[in-house]
Amino acid sequence: MKKKVFFITGTSTDVGKTVISAAFMHYLLKNKIDAVYFKPVQTGGHDIDLNAVNSLLNYEISHISSCAQYENPLAPDQAAFLERKTEIQISDINLAIKNSNHSVIVIEGAGGLLVPLNEAGETWLDFIKQIDCETILVSQDILGMINHTSLTLDRLKIEGQKPQLVIINQYKNTLNLKSLQSRYNNQTFKTLPNIENFNVEIWNQISFELFSTLNIENIDKEETLQDLDHQYIWHPYTQHKNSKQPLVAVKAKDSTLEFNDGRKMIDG
Numbered sequence: 001m002k003k004k005v006f007f008i009t010g011t012s013t014d015v016g017k018t019v020i021s022a023a024f025m026h027y028l029l030k031n032k033i034d035a036v037y038f039k040p041v042q043t044g045g046h047d048i049d050l051n052a053v054n055s056l057l058n059y060e061i062s063h064i065s066s067c068a069q070y071e072n073p074l075a076p077d078q079a080a081f082l083e084r085k086t087e088i089q090i091s092d093i094n095l096a097i098k099n100s101n102h103s104v105i106v107i108e109g110a111g112g113l114l115v116p117l118n119e120a121g122e123t124w125l126d127f128i129k130q131i132d133c134e135t136i137l138v139s140q141d142i143l144g145m146i147n148h149t150s151l152t153l154d155r156l157k158i159e160g161q162k163p164q165l166v167i168i169n170q171y172k173n174t175l176n177l178k179s180l181q182s183r184y185n186n187q188t189f190k191t192l193p194n195i196e197n198f199n200v201e202i203w204n205q206i207s208f209e210l211f212s213t214l215n216i217e218n219i220d221k222e223e224t225l226q227d228l229d230h231q232y233i234w235h236p237y238t239q240h241k242n243s244k245q246p247l248v249a250v251k252a253k254d255s256t257l258e259f260n261d262g263r264k265m266i267d268g
Contacts, residue, residue, distance in 0.1 A: 003097065003100065003102070003103065003104070003105060004103065004104045004105070004134070004219055005097060005104075005105045005107060005131060005132065005133035005134070006024065006104065006105070006106050006107065006133065006134050006135075006136060006164075007107045007109065007124070007127070007128055007133045007134070007135050007136070008020055008021050008024070008106065008107065008108050008109065008135075008136045008138060009109040009112065009113050009124055009128075009135060009136070009137055009138070009152075010109070010111070010112055010137070010138045010139070011112055011137065011138070011139045011140070011145065011148040011149050011151075011152050012111070012112050012140075012148055013110075013111045013112065014140075015138050015139055015140040015169060016138050016140055016167075016169030016170065016192070017108050017109065017138050018049045018052050018053060018056075018108060019056065019169065019192070020136065020138050020167055020169065020192070020210070021037060021049075021053055021106060021108045022052075022053045022056040022057050022203075023192075023203065023206055023207045023210055023211070024106055024136070024207070024210070024211055025037055025053065025057070025061050025106055026057055026203045026204075026207045027207035027208065027210070027211045027212075028104055028106070028216070029061070030204065030207065031216060033103060033104050033216060033219050034102050034103040034104065035061075035062070035102060035103065035104040035105070035106055036061075036062045036063060036064055036100060036102040036104070036105055036106070037050065037053060037061050037062065037063045037064070037106050037108070038063065038064040038096065038097075038100075038105050038106065038107045038108070039063075039066050039107075039108050039110075040066060040067050040068075040088065040092070040093045040096065040107065040109075040110075041066060041067060041068045041069070041070075041076045041088045041110050041117065042066045042068070042069045042070070042110070043069075043070045043071075043072060043073055043074055043075070043076060043079045043110055044070075044071070044072070044073035045069075045071060045073075046069055046071075047066070047069070049108060050063055050066075056198055057198075057203065058198075058199075058200075059250060059258070060250070060251075062102065064096050064100055064105070065096075067088050067092040067093060067096060068080070068085070068086065068087070068088040068092070070083055070085060071083060075110075075111060075115050075116055076088055076110060076115070076116070076117045076118065077116040077117060077118050077119055080118070081119070087117070087118035087119060088117050088118060089117075089118060089122065090117070090122050090126060090127050090130060093107075093127060094130070094131065097131070103219055104216075104219055107133070109124045112124075112152065113125050113152050113155065113156070114155070125155070125156075125159060125161075128161060129159060129161070134164045134214075135156070135161060135162075135163045135164065136163060136164055136165045136166075136167065137149070137152060137153070137156075137163040137165070137166045137167070138166075138167050138169055139152075139166065139167070139168050139169065140168070140169045140170055141168050141169070141170050141171045141172050141174055141176055141177075141191075142170075145168075145176055146176055146179050146180060149166065149180055150180070150183065153166070153184060153187065162187070163187070164188070164214060165188050165189075165190055165210070165211075165213075165214070166180070166184075166187055166188065166189050166190070167189075167190045167191070167192060167210060168189065168190070168191045168192070169192050170192070170193065170194045171191035171192060171193050171194075172193075172194075177189060177191065188213065190209070190210050192206060192210065229246055247259045247265075252267075255267050
C-alpha cells in the first residue's frame with residue numbers, strides 16, 4: 001500500500017497549524033480515509049499539540065508518537081541542547097513514516113519551514129525535499145503576513161516545491177489576501193475566520209470548504225464499524241434498507257457514552 005503524506009507547515013510559530021491539522025484530520029476521517037496524525041517533534045511540553053487536536057475535535061484521533069519531545073518552547077535544536085536530550089533527525093521521521101500502516105499521514109511541523117531541527121542544520125525544507133509529500137502552508141492574517149508568506153512561497157519555489165494550499169488563518173477580510181493572489185495567481189488560497197467555539201457542524205463545514213479541492217479519490221478508504229455492521233449484522237427489529245447508520249461508541253464513563261461524532265448520551 002502506497003502511503004500519502006501531507007505536511008502542514010507555517011510561515012511562523014503560532015499561526016494556526018494545529019487548528020488546520022485538526023480540520024484536515026476531521027475531513028479525511030469523515031470521508032472514511034484511514035488517516036493518522038503525526039507531530040514528529042514537540043517543543044513546549046508533552047503532546048500539547050496532539051492533545052489540542054483531540055480537544056478541538058472532541059474525540060481522539062489515531063496518532064504516531066513523536067520522535068522527540070522537549071519542555072522548552074524553542075526551536076528543536078536549541079531545546080535539545082538546553083535539556084541535554086537526543087536531537088531529532090530526519091531519518092527518525094522517515095522511519096516512523098515507513099513503519100506506519102495508515103493510508104494517509106498528516107504531519108504537523110514545528111515552527112516555520114527553516115526552523116533548525118538539529119545541530120547539523122537539517123530543516124523541514126530538507127525533510128519535504130526528501131520525501132514524496134504534499135505541502136499545506138498556513139499563514140495568519142496579521143501585519144507582516146504578506147512578507148512572511150511571500151518569503152516562504154518564494155523559497156519553496158526555488159527548491160522546486162509548491163504548496164497544494166495556502167490557508168490564511170483568522171482571516172479578517174483584509175487586503176492581504178488580494179495582494180498575495182495578485183502576486184501568486186497560480187496558487188490556491190483558502191481562508192479560515194476566527195472561530196471561538198467548534199462543534200461537529202462547524203468542523204464539517206470548514207473542513208469541506210478548506211480541503212474539498214484536494215484529490216483524495218484514489219486514497220484507500222477504510223471499512224468502518226458502520227460499514228461492517230451494514231454488511232454482516234442482521235437487525236431483526238429494524239427496517240434494514242431505510243434505517244439510519246448505527247451510532248459508534250468510542251468511550252464510556254459511568255453512565256455516559258461518547259460517540260465518534262463527538263456527541264454524548266446517557267445510557268438509561
